[in-house]
Amino acid sequence: MNIRFRWKKKGLIGLIAVSAAMVLGGCEMGGLRLRFFPTPTPSASEETLAQQTVLPEDTVEAQDSQTAAAQDAQTAGAPDSQAAQTTGAPDSGAAENPDSASEKEAKRALLAARKYAAQYNYNKAIRRLKKVEGYEENEKIMAAIADYRARKAACVEYPLDQITHVFFHTLVVDPSKAFDGDYQADGYNQMMTTVSEFEKMIQIMYDRGYVLVSPHDMAVVGEDGKMKPGRILVPEGKIPFVLSEDDVSYYHYMDGDGFATKLVLDGDGKVKCEYIDGDGNVLIGNYDVVPILDEFIAGHPDFSYHGRKGILAMTGYNGVLGYRTDSAYQTGVDLDDNQREFLENHPDFDFDQECRQAKEVADAMKKTGWEFASHTWGHRNATTSTAQELQTDNERWVQTVAPILGSTDMVIFAFGADIGNWEEYTYDNPKFAYFKNAGYNYFCNVDSSQYWVQITENYFRQGRRNLDGYRMYHFPEMLSDLFDVKEVWDDSRPVPVPTMG
Numbered sequence: 369m370n371i372r373f374r375w376k377k378k379g380l381i382g383l384i385a386v387s388a389a390m391v392l393g394g395c396e397m398g399g400l401r402l403r404f405f406p407t408p409t410p411s412a413s414e415e416t417l418a419q420q421t422v423l424p425e426d427t428v429e430a431q432d433s434q435t436a437a438a439q440d441a442q443t444a445g446a447p448d449s450q451a452a453q454t455t456g457a458p459d460s461g462a463a464e465n466p467d468s469a470s471e472k473e474a475k476r477a478l479l480a481a482r483k484y485a486a487q488y489n490y491n492k493a494i495r496r497l498k499k500v501e502g503y504e505e506n507e508k509i510m511a512a513i514a515d516y517r518a519r520k521a522a523c524v525e526y527p528l529d530q531i532t533h534v535f536f537h538t539l540v541v542d543p544s545k546a547f548d549g550d551y552q553a554d555g556y557n558q559m560m561t562t563v564s565e566f567e568k569m570i571q572i573m574y575d576r577g578y579v580l581v582s583p584h585d586m587a588v589v590g591e592d593g594k595m596k597p598g599r600i601l602v603p604e605g606k607i608p609f610v611l612s613e614d615d616v617s618y619y620h621y622m623d624g625d626g627f628a629t630k631l632v633l634d635g636d637g638k639v640k641c642e643y644i645d646g647d648g649n650v651l652i653g654n655y656d657v658v659p660i661l662d663e664f665i666a667g668h669p670d671f672s673y674h675g676r677k678g679i680l681a682m683t684g685y686n687g688v689l690g691y692r693t694d695s696a697y698q699t700g701v702d703l704d705d706n707q708r709e710f711l712e713n714h715p716d717f718d719f720d721q722e723c724r725q726a727k728e729v730a731d732a733m734k735k736t737g738w739e740f741a742s743h744t745w746g747h748r749n750a751t752t753s754t755a756q757e758l759q760t761d762n763e764r765w766v767q768t769v770a771p772i773l774g775s776t777d778m779v780i781f782a783f784g785a786d787i788g789n790w791e792e793y794t795y796d797n798p799k800f801a802y803f804k805n806a807g808y809n810y811f812c813n814v815d816s817s818q819y820w821v822q823i824t825e826n827y828f829r830q831g832r833r834n835l836d837g838y839r840m841y842h843f844p845e846m847l848s849d850l851f852d853v854k855e856v857w858d859d860s861r862p863v864p865v866p867t868m869g
């Protein structure tokens with residue numbers, strides 16, 4: 369196993385970062401400002417990696433399985449349940465014929481293992497095969513184990529400080545509605561990405577070797593409570609990256625603007641979008657990041673590392689995933705005009721049912737590799753808010769959002785507005801001290817450099833790049849590592865895309 373450093377060591381590109389953290393209609397985009405980022409300290413991370421390479425093979429194996437076990441736990445068994453889905457009907461009739469029963473079991477194991485291996489989880493594939501009774505006597509299983517061992521040995525450890533993180537907002541389904549010249553159109557043109565652009569981007573990124581990973585693969589909290597660099601092992605040429613989507617609430621203000629309206633489960637229990645077209649027809653389909661990526665990965669499992677998908681950065685003030693689950697919809701306290709109008713238009717609104725349905729969708733997403741992060745409850749600017757304000761806000765997130773999405777240890781800052789500059793967070797920073805004590809270990813801001821990763825014993829932090837109209841139109845060269853903007857650009861966008869500020 370060797371460590372490989374792709375591209376050059378961090379040079380100018382890491383030093384100068386043009387950072388875009390912006391506001392409009394409750395989302396980030398905006399004001400361009402220059403900021404200086406030094407090389408994240410070559411640090412703990414690289415030293416640890418270097419030490420790991422000289423460990424005897426069996427120690428590395430042991431570490432592998434520990435990490436794998438920890439990571440399996442973090443995905444809440446996602447790959448297992450996926451495998452279960454692919455293997456279909458279980459033991460019906462198996463008891464009648466022991467031979468065919470064990471044959472069926474072997475076949476099931478081979479199928480499940482093939483899927484784990486396609487997603488580079490060779491340890492899990494091998495563990496699955498070894499669960500088959502008498503597997504040593506089964507030639508196919510032994511051949512598969514040998515094959516997965518060889519493929520694992522050929523993998524390389526990807527440098528964590530060179531992993532990019534891209535993000536989107538909810539996708540524009542109907543550009544004629546989003547870019548219709550009303551007061552929101554400029555903001556959508558700057559900050560949003562269309563369905564056709566997103567589909568082209570992920571196809572090109574897949575073709576270039578990109579593979580979805582999670583910050584939870586990049587850093588892991590050990591039993592001693594200290595954060596340690598993770599180990600991401602991929603075949604030579606594969607390029608791990610992280611993907612997130614912000615504000616997947618289908619806010620009231622977006623109604624009628626050509627976006628999906630909620631995430632729902634279809635008859636097969638798959639997560640899809642509800643979209644209401646111009647004639648008022650309710651359509652169910654792939655109208656946003658989640659179902660589009662689910663379907664793409666179903667056809668291209670090797671786009672996902674160990675079953676990972678993306679991370680949704682979630683506020684709570686308009687509910688989640690298109691469901692009006694905030695307590696205000698129940699209590700009627702402090703409703704804004706949009707919320708009041710919504711309740712007036714939905715006299716049969718059932719708060720408990722709304723929460724139940726939202727939770728079903730969230731549970732289905734978590735089982736298939738999706739993760740959730742806090743984006744603050746109220747889309748708060750964490751740079752300008754006090755620690756006390758962030759605490760009050762987070763308590764509301766924990767109270768009203770966590771019961772539906774589950775608890776999270778990740779904050780993706782609204783507006784990209786961080787609680788500190790590029791230097792390491794310390795406990796002297798009351799905002800960091802609060803978040804850390806409240807159980808948060810992973811933090812993401814917005815930063816347009818190719819990659820910006822900071823891993824210390826106390827936390828993980830990563831910059832994210834917006835792949836939206838503003839970035840594509842004004843800085844296409846900054847995206848050339850991902851795709852050629854000319855190949856993805858949606859001609860239905862009005863140009864020029866307005867500048868920020």
Ligand SMILES: [Zn+2]
Nearest residue numbers: 395396614615
């Ligand atoms: Zn946002």
